[in-house]
Amino acid sequence: MPDVVILGAGMAGMACARTLLQRGLRPLLVAPEPDVASRGETLSFRASPYLERLGWLDLLDAETATPCQGRYSLWGSAALRRDASHQDEQPGWHIDRRRLEARMADTLDTAGIARRRTEARQLSQEPSEVTIALADGGSIDAAYVIDCTGRAAVTAGPDTPLRRLDRLVGCYCVLTLDDDVDAVAATLVEAVADGWWYMTVMPGGRSLLCYFTDSDLLPPGLRKDPGLLGPLLSQTQAIAARLDSLGLDPTASGALIFAPASTATQVRLIEHRIIRAGDAASALDPLGANGLATALWSGIQAAESVIGLLAGNDSQAKDYERRFLEGIASFLTTQRAMYASERRFSDASFWQRRSHAAPARA
Ligand SMILES: Cc1cc2nc3c(=O)[nH]c(=O)nc-3n(C[C@H](O)[C@H](O)[C@H](O)COP(=O)(O)OP(=O)(O)OC[C@H]3O[C@@H](n4cnc5c(N)ncnc54)[C@H](O)[C@@H]3O)c2cc1C
Numbered sequence: 001m002p003d004v005v006i007l008g009a010g011m012a013g014m015a016c017a018r019t020l021l022q023r024g025l026r027p028l029l030v031a032p033e034p035d036v037a038s039r040g041e042t043l044s045f046r047a048s049p050y051l052e053r054l055g056w057l058d059l060l061d062a063e064t065a066t067p068c069q070g071r072y073s074l075w076g077s078a079a080l081r082r083d084a085s086h087q088d089e090q091p092g093w094h095i096d097r098r099r100l101e102a103r104m105a106d107t108l109d110t111a112g113i114a115r116r117r118t119e120a121r122q123l124s125q126e127p128s129e130v131t132i133a134l135a136d137g138g139s140i141d142a143a144y145v146i147d148c149t150g151r152a153a154v155t156a157g158p159d160t161p162l163r164r165l166d167r168l169v170g171c172y173c174v175l176t177l178d179d180d181v182d183a184v185a186a187t188l189v190e191a192v193a194d195g196w197w198y199m200t201v202m203p204g205g206r207s208l209l210c211y212f213t214d215s216d217l218l219p220p221g222l223r224k225d226p227g228l229l230g231p232l233l234s235q236t237q238a239i240a241a242r243l244d245s246l247g248l249d250p251t252a253s254g255a256l257i258f259a260p261a262s263t264a265t266q267v268r269l270i271e272h273r274i275i276r277a278g279d280a281a282s283a284l285d286p287l288g289a290n291g292l293a294t295a296l297w298s299g300i301q302a303a304e305s306v307i308g309l310l311a312g313n314d315s316q317a318k319d320y321e322r323r324f325l326e327g328i329a330s331f332l333t334t335q336r337a338m339y340a341s342e343r344r345f346s347d348a349s350f351w352q353r354r355s356h357a358a359p360a361r362a
Contacts, residue, residue, distance in 0.1 A: 002028040004306050005132060005142040007120045007155075009034065011292055012278025013148030014104045015299030018054045021111045023307055028140065029108070030116045030132070037257050038098045038174055040200050040208030042068060042187055042289040045090035050296040056104060064100040065093040066185045066203050073189040074238045075196070076341045083189075092289075094185055096203050116140070120154050123274065130273045143273065144306045148299060150279040151260055160271060162264045165332075166353065168195075168285060170261040171222065172210035173253040174202065181246055183207065189287075190239050192232075193348040197239045198286070209243070209250050212261060212286065214350055223258065227251045261286050263335070265328055269321040270305070270314075277302035282328045285335050298324060 004020060006013050009031035020027045043065065051057045068091035071083040109115075118136040123145060130145045147155040153162040177183055188199045195213030202208055211232060222228045230251045233240050243250065264283040269276045278295035301320040308316035339354035346352065 001129065001141045001143065002026070002114075003143045003310060004028070004146065005030055005130075005140055005144075006146045006148055007031070007132070008148035008150060008152075008278070008280065009101075009105065010148060010150055010278060010295060011101065011104070012150075012280070012295035012299040012302075013146075014101070014108060015050065015054055015296045016146050016148055016277060016303045017108055017113055018056075018104075018111075019300045019303035020307070021108070021113065022054075023303070025307070026114060027146075028114045028116060028142070030118065030120055030134070030140070032119050032135075033117055034098070034101065034105070038096060038202075039172065039257075039259075040174065040202035040206070041095055041097050041286075041292060042071075042200060043093045043095045043100075044289055044293045045092040046290070047092070047293040047296050048090075050293065050300060053300065054296070056107070059100060059103045059107075060093055060095075063096070063203055064103060065095045066201055068092045068094050069184055069186045071187040071189065072238070073191075075189060075191045075338075076343070078237070078344075080238050094187070094200050094202055095292075096206075097292075099203070120149070123155055125272050125274065144309060145274050146302045146306060147274060147276045147280045148278050148295075148302075151264065151283050153264075153266075153276075153280040155271070155274050155276065155280070156266070160266060160268050162266055162280070162283070165263045165265065166285075167214040167216060168212055168261040168263070169215045169218065170210050170212050170259045170286065171218065171256050172208060172259070173226065173250050173256050175207045175209060175248045175250060175253060177201075177205045177207055178247055179205070181205075183246055187289075188238055188242055190236050191342045191345070192235045193345045194232075194350050196287070197236055199239055199242060207246065207248060209239070209248075210286075214353070217350060222256065224255075226253050226256050229256075263332070265332075269302075269324055270317050275302045275305055275309075275317065275320075281324060284328075284331055287338055288331060288335060290331065294327070 004027040277298040305317035
């Protein structure tokens with residue numbers, strides 16, 4: 001019986017596996033083959049100490065990451081401005097998440113990680129073990145399970161649901177820049193009546209364009225026809241101008257990709273022999289660009305918690321749970337303030353829903 005089984009091999013699961021391997025444990029990593037679409041995300045500079053600790057800072061190279069040159073937004077007024085909150089900070093990186101995660105996975109394989117390429121279906125907890133039923137028909141017993149299954153949150157139950165606070169969805173495409181285009185590596189964010197846009201560069205001469213709105217506000221037919229982006233883009237100023245200056249036409253791109261992006265919170269991270277990390281512990285609105293750094297931090301902390309629990313000491317686990325839930329409460333307060341600072345569309349459902357958001361609760 002393995003001491004520790006990690007479910008999910010996103011950034012949280014891999015940070016967790018790497019930490020346990022570094023500390024001499026032999027965890028089993030259970031996850032299906034990766035199916036992450038190539039997506040550009042912003043990796044906050046806050047991730048630096050975690051990447052360094054994991055020995056992964058060197059993985060940020062020209063193929064996986066482009067240093068970010070700040071964030072500009074058209075939010076709260078019609079003037080484009082450089083975000084004050086990003087001015088004093090080191091700006092972080094624009095990453096190709098699929099490539100970066102593949103590199104992280106290689107380091108785990110080189111270190112001899114044990115893998116089972118399937119999904120967990122159901123868990124049952126006994127006093128001295130957890131039994132995991134697998135999609136391949138098998139089952140595994142483990143002393144501890146770390147749930148890093150992202151928004152799937154396979155260990156969430158009736159008493160511990162991943163509580164969704166909104167219906168935000170991201171609809172995105174990856175666009176290829178012409179060879180002679182030298183795009184400034186900055187993020188651009190623009191609010192519109194039904195949501196907001198996010199545009200960034202990606203390593204390899206590409207750009208990511210993403211429209212965030214609530215699932216019920218998506219124009220019918222958009223899932224099949226990227227041409228329907230046209231009327232949505234005509235409501236933007238900075239995004240339309242940037243696309244134009246880079247010679248990009250997302251309406252002529254291939255199929256759009258849709259990803260759930262709602263804020264979803266958990267009430268408990270430690271439940272007997274189950275520990276949660278990353279989006280499985282609480283998923284954040286991408287507006288704050290904090291999900292990846294949180295996944296890395298919480299993966300490390302969940303691993304350290306289990307090491308303590310195996311030695312009969314639950315203080316690290318309790319401390320991890322407290323700090324995570326306090327962090328989420330603080331994030332929700334910041335998120336509400338960010339949405340509240342946009343008042344130009346106060347009649348629109350998207351913004352009304354956010355102005356009436358429930359008070360932050362961990
Ligand atoms: C459109 C969009 C844009 C975003 N932009 C940013 C950004 O710019 N910056 C930022 O910091 N964050 C961003 N985020 C958030 C960020 O992507 C997540 O917070 C982060 O990926 C969470 O990592 P994770 O490891 O917890 O989960 P995931 O990356 O979702 O990984 C979950 C893993 O679990 C596996 N799995 C699922 N179910 C099972 C199961 N039953 N059994 C076993 N394995 C399972 C999956 O295959 C996968 O390997 C964005 C999110 C979205 C949706």
